[in-house]
Amino acid sequence: MKTQMKMYVSCALFALLMNLIGLIIAGCGSMPMSRDAATVGQSTARHTETASPVIRFPLGAIDPTGKGGGLLSVSRPGEELWVIAKPVVINEDRNNATTPGTGALVIEQPRDPLHPDGEKITVPIPLKHTNVKAKIQAYIATVDVTQQFQNPYDSKIEAVYVFPLPENAAINEFVMTIGERKIRGIIREREEAEQIYLAARSQGHNAALMTQERPNIFTQKVANIEPGKQIDIQIRYFHTLAYADGWYEFHFPMVVGPRYNPAATAAGTGIGAVGRNKSGLSGQTTEVAYLRPTERSGHDISLSVDLDAGVQVEEMLCNSHQITRSNNNGRSQVAIAAQDTIPNKDFVLRYRVAGDTIKSNLLVHRDSRGGFFTLMLYPPRDLRHLPRRPMEMVFVLDCSGSMSGYPIEQSKRAIRHALQNMNGQDTFQIINFSNSATQLGDRPLAVNEANVRRAMAYVDALQGEGGTEMITGIKAAFDFPQSEGRQRVVTFLTDGYIGNEAEILGEMHKRMGPARVFSFGIGSSVNRYLMESMARVGRGAVAYIGPNDSGPEIMDHFFQRISKPALTDIELDLGSMKTRDVFPRRVPDLFVGRPVLLVGRFEGEPPGQIEVRGMAGNERVAMKVNVQAMQHDASATVNGQAIGGIPAVWARMQIQSLSDQMTHTQDHQGELAGVIKQVAIDYSLMSAYTAFVAVDSSRRTEGAVGTTVPVPVPVPAGVKYETTVQE
Amino acid sequence: MKILICITMLMAAAASRDLMTHRAASAQSFASALSDSAPADLADARQEVAAQRAVRFASVDVMIDTKDLPLAVYQLEFSATKEIVKIVGIEGSSHEAFREAPHYDPQAIQRERVILAAFNTAAADKLPRGKVRIATIHLQITGDVEPVYQVNASVIATVDGKPIDAAVTVQTTRAPL
Numbered sequence: 023m024k025t026q027m028k029m030y031v032s033c034a035l036f037a038l039l040m041n042l043i044g045l046i047i048a049g050c051g052s053m054p055m056s057r058d059a060a061t062v063g064q065s066t067a068r069h070t071e072t073a074s075p076v077i078r079f080p081l082g083a084i085d086p087t088g089k090g091g092g093l094l095s096v097s098r099p100g101e102e103l104w105v106i107a108k109p110v111v112i113n114e115d116r117n118n119a120t121t122p123g124t125g126a127l128v129i130e131q132p133r134d135p136l137h138p139d140g141e142k143i144t145v146p147i148p149l150k151h152t153n154v155k156a157k158i159q160a161y162i163a164t165v166d167v168t169q170q171f172q173n174p175y176d177s178k179i180e181a182v183y184v185f186p187l188p189e190n191a192a193i194n195e196f197v198m199t200i201g202e203r204k205i206r207g208i209i210r211e212r213e214e215a216e217q218i219y220l221a222a223r224s225q226g227h228n229a230a231l232m233t234q235e236r237p238n239i240f241t242q243k244v245a246n247i248e249p250g251k252q253i254d255i256q257i258r259y260f261h262t263l264a265y266a267d268g269w270y271e272f273h274f275p276m277v278v279g280p281r282y283n284p285a286a287t288a289a290g291t292g293i294g295a296v297g298r299n300k301s302g303l304s305g306q307t308t309e310v311a312y313l314r315p316t317e318r319s320g321h322d323i324s325l326s327v328d329l330d331a332g333v334q335v336e337e338m339l340c341n342s343h344q345i346t347r348s349n350n351n352g353r354s355q356v357a358i359a360a361q362d363t364i365p366n367k368d369f370v371l372r373y374r375v376a377g378d379t380i381k382s383n384l385l386v387h388r389d390s391r392g393g394f395f396t397l398m399l400y401p402p403r404d405l406r407h408l409p410r411r412p413m414e415m416v417f418v419l420d421c422s423g424s425m426s427g428y429p430i431e432q433s434k435r436a437i438r439h440a441l442q443n444m445n446g447q448d449t450f451q452i453i454n455f456s457n458s459a460t461q462l463g464d465r466p467l468a469v470n471e472a473n474v475r476r477a478m479a480y481v482d483a484l485q486g487e488g489g490t491e492m493i494t495g496i497k498a499a500f501d502f503p504q505s506e507g508r509q510r511v512v513t514f515l516t517d518g519y520i521g522n523e524a525e526i527l528g529e530m531h532k533r534m535g536p537a538r539v540f541s542f543g544i545g546s547s548v549n550r551y552l553m554e555s556m557a558r559v560g561r562g563a564v565a566y567i568g569p570n571d572s573g574p575e576i577m578d579h580f581f582q583r584i585s586k587p588a589l590t591d592i593e594l595d596l597g598s599m600k601t602r603d604v605f606p607r608r609v610p611d612l613f614v615g616r617p618v619l620l621v622g623r624f625e626g627e628p629p630g631q632i633e634v635r636g637m638a639g640n641e642r643v644a645m646k647v648n649v650q651a652m653q654h655d656a657s658a659t660v661n662g663q664a665i666g667g668i669p670a671v672w673a674r675m676q677i678q679s680l681s682d683q684m685t686h687t688q689d690h691q692g693e694l695a696g697v698i699k700q701v702a703i704d705y706s707l708m709s710a711y712t713a714f715v716a717v718d719s720s721r722r723t724e725g726a727v728g729t730t731v732p733v734p735v736p737v738p739a740g741v742k743y744e745t746t747v748q749e
Numbered sequence: 750m751k752i753l754i755c756i757t758m759l760m761a762a763a764a765s766r767d768l769m770t771h772r773a774a775s776a777q778s779f780a781s782a783l784s785d786s787a788p789a790d791l792a793d794a795r796q797e798v799a800a801q802r803a804v805r806f807a808s809v810d811v812m813i814d815t816k817d818l819p820l821a822v823y824q825l826e827f828s829a830t831k832e833i834v835k836i837v838g839i840e841g842s843s844h845e846a847f848r849e850a851p852h853y854d855p856q857a858i859q860r861e862r863v864i865l866a867a868f869n870t871a872a873a874d875k876l877p878r879g880k881v882r883i884a885t886i887h888l889q890i891t892g893d894v895e896p897v898y899q900v901n902a903s904v905i906a907t908v909d910g911k912p913i914d915a916a917v918t919v920q921t922t923r924a925p926l
Binding site for chain 1: 805808839
C-alpha cells in the first residue's frame with residue numbers, strides 16, 4: 023500500500039505538471055501557429071483515458087524558473103515537437119464527470135457515502151447488457167457471450183471494458199454486430215491486431231479489438247460508437263467443466279476482483295483497480311474502473327444454461343444466484359432469475375448425475391486435420407484401501423484488505439474445522455500474510471489439544487487489512503526444513519486478488535520441492551486462474567468456497583482427498599489408439615474424488631478399456647479402466663473442418679501447458695512464445711500473443727476520434743471498495 | 750468448378766473527396782496515436798503514426814448470380830494481393846438466409862486468403878435467387894495501389910445438391926463518410 027501511495031503521489035505530481043503544460047499550450051492557442059505549434063496543439067488537444075504507461079516528455083523543455091524559454095522553445099524551426107501526454111491529465115479535470123463529451127445526460131447527485139446501501143446514483147455507462155448462453159454436452163460447455171455496447175452520451179466514444187472469462191476458455195469466435203450486419207473478427211498477432219484497430223479508429227471506422235491480459239482477464243475495445251448507437255460483440259468459447267467430489271461444476275465469472283500489485287511488480291504489468299473516472303491512477307497498462315458503493319450502472323446480465331448431461335441429472339445446486347429451472351426431453355434448462363441480474367459475482371452451477379454412471383470418459387472428434395480426444399480419467403476405487411503417510415499441514419491464510427469481512431470469516435471457519443479434524447500423527451503450522459507474513463510457531467507443531475487450542479485463538483484474532491504480499495506467504499510456507507517422514511501439504515486460502523500471478527507461480531515452482539499445494543478460493547469472484555495454476559504447479563487440487571457455501575463441508579472433502587495416497591507417476595495404455603501431443607505433458611496425480619483431464623491427438627480406433635499404471639504410496643499398481651467413447655457433436659463443420667469444441671480445447675490446453683513452462687523459465691519472448699502464437703493462430707484462438715480484431719471498412723463515422731470511456735464495474739459482492747480500490 | 754473471375758471496380762464519385770478526407774483523418778490520427786498507444790519512445794510514435802497514415806480501409810462485396818435458381822450452399826476462396834492487403838473482417842450476406850458471418854479457415858487467412866462456406870436447408874422460397882451479395886470482405890490496404898482480387902468457387906448448389914452455373918464477381922468500394 024505504501025508503494026501504491028507513492029505511486030499515487032507521483033501520478034498526482036505528474037498530472038499537475040501536465041496541467042501546467044496544458045495551460046502554456048492553451049495560452050498559445052490565440053497566437054498564429056507555426057507548424058510546430060500546431061502539432062503541439064493537436065497532440066495535447068485531446069487526451070483520452072486509455073492507459074498509456076510509457077511517457078516520453080521533453081522535461082528539459084520546461085523552465086522551472088518561469089523566466090522564459092518554455093515548452094515551445096525546445097523545437098528549432100523546421101523540427102516537429104511531439105508531446106506524448108499521459109492520459110491522467112484530463113481525468114483530473116473530469117473526476118466527477120459522467121459523460122465523456124460536451125453534454126451531460128445524467129446529473130450526478132450527492133449521496134451520503136456513509137450509507138451506501140441507500141438510494142444509489144445511476145451512472146451512464148457504454149455497456150448496456152451482457153447475455154450469456156451456455157450449452158453443455160457431456161463435460162464440454164459451448165458458451166456464447168454477447169456484450170451490448172451503446173453510447174448514452176452526446177458525442178462519439180470508444181468503449182473499453184475489462185472483463186473476466188473462465189481461465190480455461192478456448193475463445194475462437196468473435197463477431198461484431200452493427201444493426202443487422204454481422205462482421206466476423208479475425209485472429210491476428212496481437213501487435214498487428216492492435217495496429218489495425220488503431221488505424222481504423224483514427225480513420226473513423228467502427229472497429230473492435232479483444233486482447234488477453236491474463237488467461238482469465240480480457241480487454242474489449244469498441245471504437246467510434248456514435249451517440250445513441252449500439253454495437254454488439256459476440257464471443258464464443260469452449261471449456262471443460264470441473265468435476266469434484268461427485269459434482270460437475272459450470273461457472274461463469276462476471277467481474278474482475280480488485281487486484282493488488284506488490285511493490286516489486288514490473289511497471290505496467292499488473293492489473294490496476296481504480297475508482298470510476300480515475301483512469302491512469304494505478305500506473306498499470308490494464309486497469310479496472312470500479313463504481314463507488316453509492317453508484318450503480320444500468321448494466322445487467324442474463325444467463326441461461328442448456329444442459330445435456332447424457333444421463334439423468336439427480337441433483338442441481340446453485341449457491342451463487344437465484345435460478346429458474348425446467349426440464350425438456352431429458353435436458354435441463356437453467357436461467358438466472360430476473361431479480362438477480364447484477365453482474366457482481368461468479369455464477370456457479372453444480373450438478374450431480376445418477377450414482378454409478380460416472381466412469382472414465384473418452385470424447386473423440388475427427389476432421390480433416392485428424393483425430394482429437396479428451397479423456398476424463400476418474401480415480402480407481404481400488405486406491406481407497408491404501409493408508410496415507412503422516413503429513414505436515416501448512417495453512418496459509420490471506421489476511422489482506424480484500425479478504426476483510428465475510429471472506430476471512432469463511433476462511434477462519436474452514437481452518438477451525440480443519441484443526442479439529444487433523445490426524446494425531448500429523449504436524450501443522452498456520453501462516454498469515456498481508457503486507458508481510460507471520461506464523462503461529464517457529465516450527466510445525468504437533469497435533470495435540472493444547473496446540474490446537476492455541477491455534478484456534480491465533481486464528482480468531484486474524485483480520486483482513488493491508489496489501490497482498492503473497493510472495494511473503496509463499497516464502498514462509500516453503501522456506502523451512504520439512505519434517506522427516508512427513509508429506510508437506512500446503513493449503514492456501516485466498517481470493518487471489520493479486521496482479522503478479524506469474525511471479526507468484528514462478529516462486530512457488532522454485533521453492534516448493536516435494537510439497538503438495540491445495541488452493542482454496544474464497545469469495546464471490548475468485549481469481550481462478552491463480553488458484554487453478556497454484557494447484558496445478560503444486561500437484562494438488564483446488565476448491566472454491568463461495569459466500570453461501572459451507573467451508574467445513576468443503577474442508578471435509580479436502581481431508582477425504584488427502585486421506586488416501588494419490589496415484590502418481592501415471593502411465594496410460596490406450597491399446598490400438600495411437601496418441602501424440604497429449605497435454606498436460608505429465609499426467610497429473612490422481613486424488614480420490616478428483617478426475618484428471620487429458621487431451622491429445624490420435625489415430626486408430628478408441629478402445630473400450632484402457633490400462634492405468636502408477637504408484638500408490640510405495641506400491642506399484644496397474645488396473646483396467648472401462649471408458650465410454652463418445653463422438654462429440656461435430657455437425658457444425660466448415661470445409662470438413664469442425665468448428666466444434668474438442669480441437670479448440672486441445673489447442674487451448676497446449677497453450678496452457680506451454681504457458682506453464684514459460685512461467686517456470688520466466689522467458690516470455692522466447693521460442694515458447696512463438697509456438698503459442700502459432701497454435702493460437704492455427705486454431706483461431708485468443709492468447710497472450712494473439713487478438714481478435716474486426717473493422718467495418720464500409721463506412722466512416724463523422725467527426726474526430728471519440729473519447730475513450732472505460733466501463734466501470736461494481737466491486738465483487740462481499741468485497742469492500744474502501745480497502746481495495748485506489749481513489 | 751472454377752468460376753469466371755470478374756473484378757468490378759466501383760470507384761465512387763466520392764473517391765477523390767474520400768482520399769482528401771482520408772488525409773485529414775490521418776492528421777487527426779496523429780494525436781490519437783500519441784495519447785492512446787503508449788509508444789516506447791518518440792521514434793516508435795513517429796513510426797506508428799506513419800504506419801497509420803499509410804493505410805486505408807476498403808470493403809469488397811462478393812456477389813453470386815444464380816439467375817433463377819435458389820442458392821442453398823456455397824464454398825469459395827477469395828484472395829487479394831498479399832503484400833498490401835490484410836483481411837480485417839468478414840461480413841455475412843445481405844440476404845437473411847446467409848446473414849450470419851461466414852466462418853473462415855484460420856490457416857488460409859494468414860496468407861490473406863479466405864475460404865468461405867455456408868449452407869442453408871430452408872425451403873427454396875426462403876433462399877436467394879438472382880444476384881446477391883453473399884459476403885463482404887473488409888480489408889486494410891497499404892498504399893494507393895489497388896490490390897488484385899481473385900475469387901474461385903468450388904461449390905455453388907441448390908438445396909438438393911444440384912450445381913448452379915453461377916457468376917461470381919467482386920465489387921470494391923472505399924468507405925464513404
